[in-house]
Amino acid sequence: MINNEILKILYENKDDYVSGENLASVFSISRAAISKRIEKLRLKGVNIHSVPNRGYKIISMPDFLIEESVTIGVPESQAIGNTIEVFDEIDSTNEQAKKIAKNASDGTIVAANVQTKGKGRRGREFESKKGGMYFSIILKPDVAIEEVPFITQMTACSIYKALSEMGVDTLIKWPNDIILNDKKLCGILCEMSCEIDYLSYVVAGIGINLKKVDFEEEVEKVATSLEQEGYELDNLGLFWNILKNFDYFYQKYIMHDYDEMLDILRANSYILNKDIEILTSNEIKKARSKDIDEKGFLVVEYENGDIEHINYGEVSVRKKR
Amino acid sequence: MINNEILKILYENKDDYVSGENLASVFSISRAAISKRIEKLRLKGVNIHSVPNRGYKIISMPDFLIEESVTIGVPESQAIGNTIEVFDEIDSTNEQAKKIAKNASDGTIVAANVQTKGKGRRGREFESKKGGMYFSIILKPDVAIEEVPFITQMTACSIYKALSEMGVDTLIKWPNDIILNDKKLCGILCEMSCEIDYLSYVVAGIGINLKKVDFEEEVEKVATSLEQEGYELDNLGLFWNILKNFDYFYQKYIMHDYDEMLDILRANSYILNKDIEILTSNEIKKARSKDIDEKGFLVVEYENGDIEHINYGEVSVRKKR
Numbered sequence: 226m227i228n229n230e231i232l233k234i235l236y237e238n239k240d241d242y243v244s245g246e247n248l249a250s251v252f253s254i255s256r257a258a259i260s261k262r263i264e265k266l267r268l269k270g271v272n273i274h275s276v277p278n279r280g281y282k283i284i285s286m287p288d289f290l291i292e293e294s295v296t297i298g299v300p301e302s303q304a305i306g307n308t309i310e311v312f313d314e315i316d317s318t319n320e321q322a323k324k325i326a327k328n329a330s331d332g333t334i335v336a337a338n339v340q341t342k343g344k345g346r347r348g349r350e351f352e353s354k355k356g357g358m359y360f361s362i363i364l365k366p367d368v369a370i371e372e373v374p375f376i377t378q379m380t381a382c383s384i385y386k387a388l389s390e391m392g393v394d395t396l397i398k399w400p401n402d403i404i405l406n407d408k409k410l411c412g413i414l415c416e417m418s419c420e421i422d423y424l425s426y427v428v429a430g431i432g433i434n435l436k437k438v439d440f441e442e443e444v445e446k447v448a449t450s451l452e453q454e455g456y457e458l459d460n461l462g463l464f465w466n467i468l469k470n471f472d473y474f475y476q477k478y479i480m481h482d483y484d485e486m487l488d489i490l491r492a493n494s495y496i497l498n499k500d501i502e503i504l505t506s507n508e509i510k511k512a513r514s515k516d517i518d519e520k521g522f523l524v525v526e527y528e529n530g531d532i533e534h535i536n537y538g539e540v541s542v543r544k545k546r
Numbered sequence: 547m548i549n550n551e552i553l554k555i556l557y558e559n560k561d562d563y564v565s566g567e568n569l570a571s572v573f574s575i576s577r578a579a580i581s582k583r584i585e586k587l588r589l590k591g592v593n594i595h596s597v598p599n600r601g602y603k604i605i606s607m608p609d610f611l612i613e614e615s616v617t618i619g620v621p622e623s624q625a626i627g628n629t630i631e632v633f634d635e636i637d638s639t640n641e642q643a644k645k646i647a648k649n650a651s652d653g654t655i656v657a658a659n660v661q662t663k664g665k666g667r668r669g670r671e672f673e674s675k676k677g678g679m680y681f682s683i684i685l686k687p688d689v690a691i692e693e694v695p696f697i698t699q700m701t702a703c704s705i706y707k708a709l710s711e712m713g714v715d716t717l718i719k720w721p722n723d724i725i726l727n728d729k730k731l732c733g734i735l736c737e738m739s740c741e742i743d744y745l746s747y748v749v750a751g752i753g754i755n756l757k758k759v760d761f762e763e764e765v766e767k768v769a770t771s772l773e774q775e776g777y778e779l780d781n782l783g784l785f786w787n788i789l790k791n792f793d794y795f796y797q798k799y800i801m802h803d804y805d806e807m808l809d810i811l812r813a814n815s816y817i818l819n820k821d822i823e824i825l826t827s828n829e830i831k832k833a834r835s836k837d838i839d840e841k842g843f844l845v846v847e848y849e850n851g852d853i854e855h856i857n858y859g860e861v862s863v864r865k866k867r
Contacts, residue, residue: 320648323739346741346744347741347744348746373742374742374743376742377742400742414741415741415742416739416740416741416746417739417740417741417742418644418737418738418739419737419738419740420667420668420735420736420737420738421694421695421697421698421721421736421738421857422695422857423667423668425737536742536743
């Protein structure tokens with residue numbers, strides 16, 4: 226914990242040098258002990274400059290998530306991110322989140338730099354190599370089961386907004402993808418555990434491609450990363466920014482105040498007013514997407530003129546470019 | 547595994563003696579080895595009589611569930627009970643079932659003689675002392691999320707039918723209790739894990755009071771056991787019988803053939819055509835129960851004449867006796 230606190234102080238004073246003497250007195254340990262802890266942070270990828278008689282200064286934070294750095298930018302008053310578990314590598318952040326969910330508080334996060342068994346929808350694989358950021362948020366809202374599907378839309382809004390604030394204009398592909406320049410930048414997988422009529426918890430899983438990743442050939446055609454599209458963001462800053470926006474929208478969600486989110490979903494949809502195909506487990510239906518309704522469901526018009534509000538299935542766009 | 551097989555042979559020939567020589571040749575081990583294994587079964591509560599030159603004969607099976615005995619009465623062709631994990635004591639069979647559900651096959655069971663943290667609905671306690679039978683069935687049906695609530699009704703039908711076949715006439719208190727002589731004999735707790743639109747698995751948890759249990763005072767007034775009501779059943783036989791009926795109704799459920807189950811639910815309801823109170827998280831509503839609809843929902847008429855089909859909430863009966 227002291228290492229986190231040292232890093233926090235250095236980060237909050239990142240334009241200045243902080244003397245070892247000061248740090249030593251804050252934590253009531255020796256300057257030699259501070260020096261050792263600085264060395265440990267360096268080994269974890271934090272680039273810390275030290276100058277005799279002036280002290281320490283952060284040159285750069287690691288590109289990947291480490292336990293010591295993740296919480297630095299999360300305000301104490303914020304529910305989302307109150308606790309963050311970081312793994313350099315894990316099978317799946319959603320699976321780990323589900324393991325700890327029962328005793329975890331609302332807003333707890335499991336994050337990883339690599340997922341060895343990253344999950345897409347319906348048990349499929351989601352490529353999760355080094356170069357991405359993968360995290361799952363445990364939520365325990367007191368809402369009816371039928372309100373749960375909107376959490377996927379809320380998650381999409383949070384990511385859209387965070388990226389937008391950092392200069393990246395994306396589109397939201399209903400129900401669960403974030404699209405950059407016609408390719409998938411980010412996937413969302415929400416899972417829930419419940420009794421028949423009583424929600425235990427939701428896990429909202431997020432995977433974002435940051436660096437150029439050596440995707441499998443088939444994925445290559447449809448996926449991209451921020452780096453590949455020419456963006457160089459502060460990854461940690463993006464992580465904090467998503468949590469901040471998630472916290473903001475989660476408060477609204479709990480209050481059933483969907484308006485701002487619906488505006489975002491409608492104004493930045495990748496599929497609205499397009500000819501689409503809807504894939505369910507046993508059929509493919511052609512339709513035209515007309516709207517996103519007040520529950521976050523997609524309103525589609527089939528070729529025979531029938532209108533349906535759907536909250537299931539996968540959507541592929543038959544777009545004329 | 548050999549011990550299970552030995553027990554199975556003895557059980558299938560329970561009216562005769564089976565010679566140690568025969569058993570030794572079946573398993574290609576010595577008669578002394580058979581003798582040792584018989585001793586182990588005795589230590590686990592199986593009463594086995596042995597007569598020189600005649601062999602072994604089961605006098606009685608243990609009253610509680612043991613690993614070696616549970617599968618004996620489950621036909622190999624039956625999906626429900628294809629795999630059974632037995633614990634003498636566990637926190638909660640539903641919790642354990644959820645832990646193994648991902649890699650478990652449809653119909654896998656977790657059983658225990660005692661639950662230290664038995665669960666009722668909405669996280670409440672379900673008293674699970676010695677003298678009961680507690681088990682959870684893992685199900686992975688390919689059905690839509692909206693069909694999942696009926697699994698609670700299907701479970702109730704299976705227990706009702708099994709008890710009825712063994713001479714115990716119970717009533718089903720919608721949605722999840724089995725009632726004997728106006729007291730609760732058995733509780734059901736179904737939980738599910740799913741993506742927003744895709745079911746991963748359901749765990750159907752069952753707790754039945756067999757012997758006179760030293761209930762807490764408040765529970766005493768509303769709960770009973772088979773023993774307390776004067777029934778002396780073969781507990782293991784009851785367990786197998788429930789699995790058999792569950793298997794039967796599960797096949798129907800998967801085929802969307804609810805008719806026989808609905809007949810049972812309607813004909814043996816503890817609450818139909820009664821004045822009831824429906825408790826949801828934030829209110830209590832008075833109503834009269836009118837029917838169980840084709841989805842297994844309870845049809846109620848409120849005092850103002852409004853009709854609603856409910857699939858949630860707890861029901862307490864304001865019965866005039």
